[in-house]
Amino acid sequence: MPVTCYTDEKKNIRFKLDTPASTYIMQTADTDGFLLHVYYGRRLKSMETDDLGRIEQHPFLPSGNERERCSFMDCAPFEYPTHGLGDYRDDAFSVLNENGHTATSFSYLKHRVYKGKPGIKGLPATFGKEEECETLEITGEDTANGLEITLFYTVFENTDAIARHVSIKNTGRYKNIKLTKVLSSCTEFYGDEYDTIFLHGSWARERIIDRKPLGYGKHYVSSLRGESSHQEHPFITLLSKDADEDRGDVYGFNFVYSGNFIAQAEKSQFDTVRVMMGINPVDFCWNLKAGEVFETPEVISVYSHEGIGGMTRTFHDLYRNNLIRSRYRDCERPILINNWEATYFNFDTEKLISIAKQASELGIEMLVMDDGWFGHRDDDSSSLGDWTVNEEKLKGGLKYLADEINKLGMKFGIWMEPEMISPDSDLYRAHPDWAIQLPDRKAAMSRAQYVLDLSRRDVIEYTFGQISRILKSANISYLKWDMNRQLTDVGSFMLDKEEQGELFHRYCLGVYELQERLVTEFPDLLLENCSGGGARFDPGMLYYSPQIWTSDDQDPVERLKIQQGTALIYPLSTMGAHVCDCPNHSTGRTTPFATRGYVALAGTFGYELDVTRIPEEDRRMIPAQVAMYHKYNKLVRNGDYYRVASYLENREWDCWEVVSKDKTEALVTIVNVIGRVNYKARLIKLKGLNPQKKYVLKYFDMNTGDEEKNGMTLYGDALMYAGINMTGDYHGDFKGRLLHINEA
């Protein structure tokens, strides 16, 4: 049973949540009905633990010592910390009521347990069948505010993950309560020394791993950009000091949301650590009328006692099985060629067909036409919102182009940026009030564009109408949904003054509504989300699209870091990755074509270059790369991912491995970034294999598109404990190698 509840003789209730390898315990305490956290970590047999009073100076509850209530409030491990009543650590929940007061409280009222998992209205969330998971709802009340607060915990039976969110109901004491902060989860940790991992970045440098010791006070990452962002990521890991890739306690928290967030760890005066996550309270103010319910997005928490790698594999499994819905989730995606870095805005039908012709002969399966096909968009300064085909560029229109591409045996895909409006567009001239802007202020442009106000029904209907019309106008198999600027000047001409604080969240709900309608009306469409590269690579978007563009930086060396950070949480099958042009457009670096292929193989795999203009020797390698993708993609998509070496850490080389679930097959990729004198081989200790099984090892040959004929045979134990020397041509920088391992 994943959820167990037990009431003791003092009428306190203990709740124990069990996944295969973790246990989470909380309990009610005292006459006030406090809900206190007891334990989260390695699985325990029973729910008995030492008492709650682990904080030595204050081992009491208020009922026994009312005169020191404040001391209790300021150190108790609250499951959902409230505001203004003596707990001076950061809280999860505050309001503004009609009297102008901000305090909140939570007293246990009731609970219920049931099989399966409820959805969250209007929001992406993990899902689970009745036989896969069980849900515990604990409802508390705040009588002074007339609120009911329900904490949801869904426990997955086969995955070490718990999904959590919160709902708040206004039971009617006040006609309206303003919710000013409603975080989705809080977890308290006791007394150990921890490190944290955050992911930081920038445009073209997304999700770089940043590990550091956790000191006293508050440490957080957040976004106020209206999207999860390039800069900081809705993710936090708390890990024991000794934790590494394979060992140690690791707790990962990831927010299933694509808008403003906060992810925070706070170390208190008593060495306890409070980890919280949710919608960023800054500029958030939600009106909750009598009878209404507000539901937060969910947080996924994962525990691993097998180090960072264990956490990673749990996230991958959960997201592959219980978050991504697309029918492409379990399929090979068509190998695409995207014309963005091949032509930028400078293309026409003829040019695209010439790229497609050459590409189809080499085995590439889909042409994606990127930005610049509509309105009068010859650069990025106009036309967003005017989704009419530019017939000067695309003679014969979209249908003609799609048909010609189809005739070559290829699928056809398209780029759109549906959330945007250019000031130079017919749409803006007709509806300037559809842009997010503040009255009496000149709104800041970014990439010469504004953001559409998706809190408005008319804007949502217009936008969906445009997307739907375009998709129906030709045989379009794929849509790249881009979003190239962040929100500023956050004001809506539609919402009234009391509601302006809802705009950020309503915007996000609008994006989700559009994408939900899209995947419902076009279930066969392959959707790839994108945001100026990887600024909206988050679990929220994965609910709608099985893949997301990882970064505009496609240089394979930079990608080693970006893909390592992204794959810390997200399955390889979700990472948009292409073989890029050279010298690379972001870094100016020249790398071997083969290595560009190895690195893209760790994602969705495609091309982003003008295939008619690359060197002949590179072009000749494409069929081999295509063969490589077809040979290994199933393993890459479904296998367990292990990190063997990190270029981010060692500054010399990188190595990762994917092992099939039944441990009969593995694929090892190595990239030797910096060549070393007298260094012809790297000793690599493999991971995740069956020590008893015998394996045959064969290198993939990028010139022939096949594996070598005769490989070495070794037992799994020798491969993992003694290691192997990965040989090959390592003379020079940026050389890669691919090794396929099969049960003998």
Ligand code: DGJ
């Ligand atoms: C940003 C994306 O990340 C690029 O791949 C490309 O689609 C451009 N936008 C087009 O404007």
